[in-house]
Amino acid sequence: MRKHRPGPFAINVRDIVRHPGEMRVVDLELPAPEKWGEGLVSVAEAEQIAIRARLESVHEGILLSASVDSEYTGVCGRCLIDIAAPVEVEIQELFAYPEQETSDFEVQDDHVDLETLVRDAIVLSLPFQPVCQPDCPGLDPATGERMTENTGAEQREPVDTRWAALQDYTTDPDTDAPRVGAENTEES
Numbered sequence: 480m481r482k483h484r485p486g487p488f489a490i491n492v493r494d495i496v497r498h499p500g501e502m503r504v505v506d507l508e509l510p511a512p513e514k515w516g517e518g519l520v521s522v523a524e525a526e527q528i529a530i531r532a533r534l535e536s537v538h539e540g541i542l543l544s545a546s547v548d549s550e551y552t553g554v555c556g557r558c559l560i561d562i563a564a565p566v567e568v569e570i571q572e573l574f575a576y577p578e579q580e581t582s583d584f585e586v587q588d589d590h591v592d593l594e595t596l597v598r599d600a601i602v603l604s605l606p607f608q609p610v611c612q613p614d615c616p617g618l619d620p621a622t623g624e625r626m627t628e629n630t631g632a633e634q635r636e637p638v639d640t641r642w643a644a645l646q647d648y649t650t651d652p653d654t655d656a657p658r659v660g661a662e663n664t665e666e667s
């Protein structure tokens with residue numbers, strides 16, 4: 480009979496619960512259950528999340544040390560091309576026994592559930608202003624195209640024909656017309 484598991488990121492620790500000094504290493508590789516992150520880049524739903532979890536039974540509960548590897552995807556914050564890059568985080572957290580009341584995370588029956596911890600750690604590590612490369616030149620303000628390297632070859636000033644047209648008005652042939660005499664009938 481299959482035992483119900485609380486969630487895909489839960490690790491059964493029954494064999495080390497209440498046995499201080501016991502330790503286990505568990506490797507998990509799971510798809511992200513949903514998109515993690517709301518910024519320009521995120522870990523996509525179903526992206527693989529690789530976790531190496533070291534679980535150590537201590538007096539207060541189960542001490543977790545984990546390395547998490549995945550990949551984020553999204554767009555460069557300057558030039559908007561698609562980017563993808565690895566994301567790696569290290570986590571250490573105590574899952575306390577229920578009577579401890581000292582931790583945000585608890586050992587639940589015979590397991591620890593890593594999902595919230597892993598998700599929060601990954602989301603916090605995502606770059607707020609991701610770039611495709613450190614010196615990404617961004618978009619050309621005139622054309623909206625992604626600029627290539629800053630070689631200067633494409634730095635031509637755009638000619639605005641509206642200004643050329645305005646120049647016609649600077650040579651007005653009628654400016655020599657005699658001024659009409661002052662009709663100032665100032666009476667006192």
Ligand SMILES: [Zn+2]
Pocket residue numbers: 555556557558559560610611612615616617
């Ligand atoms: Zn870029």
